[in-house]
Amino acid sequence: MNMLLDFAPALLFFGAYSLYGIYVATTVLIVSMFMLVAIYWFKEKRLHKTHFVTALVAAGLGGLTLYIHDPEFIKYKPTVIYAIFSIALLASHFIGDKVLMARLPQKAIELPEPVWRRVNLAWAAFFAFCAVLNLYVANAFSEAAWVKVKTFGFTTLMFAFLLAHIPFLKRYLPTEE
Structure with missing residues (x-):
C-alpha cells in the first residue's frame, strides 16, 4: 500500500498534465508531495525525511518552473538533476572516507567497502x-511523450536497475533463521 501511496504524486502529475497542461501539473505535484509528507506524518507519527526533502526540492524547482514559465526549462531540469547525482556519487570516491551510497542509512544490508564502491559507481x-x-527524449520527442517517459519510463528504469542489483548483492542480504 505504501508503494502506491509513494507513487501517487507521479500519477496525479500525469493526470493533471493530461487534463490541464504542464504548469497545473507542476502545481499538483508540489501540493501532492507535501500531502504525502502529511499523510506519513499522521500515519506514522514521524517525519519521513526522504519524502520531506523530495517535497522541498519539488517546491523549489517546481516554483522555479512556474516562475520561469518555459517548457524547455521543465524538460531539461531532470538532466541537470541526474547529472548532479552522478557527479556527487563520483566525487564521493575522492572526498571523505566512505562513498556516498555507504553513507546513507542502511537498515537492510551491510556491504564491504569494495562492494559499496562498485554499487556507488554503478549508480x-x-x-x-x-x-x-532525458536530454535525448527532451530533444527528439514532443512534450507529451517526454512527460510519459519522465513519469513512467524513468520510474520503471530505476526500479529495473534496482532489481538488477539483487543477483550481485543477495549474499549480503540478511537471512531468516
Missing part, C-alpha cells in the same frame, strides 16, 4: 545514463 553511471537519455 553514478546509471544517473549519467539517465541524464543523457
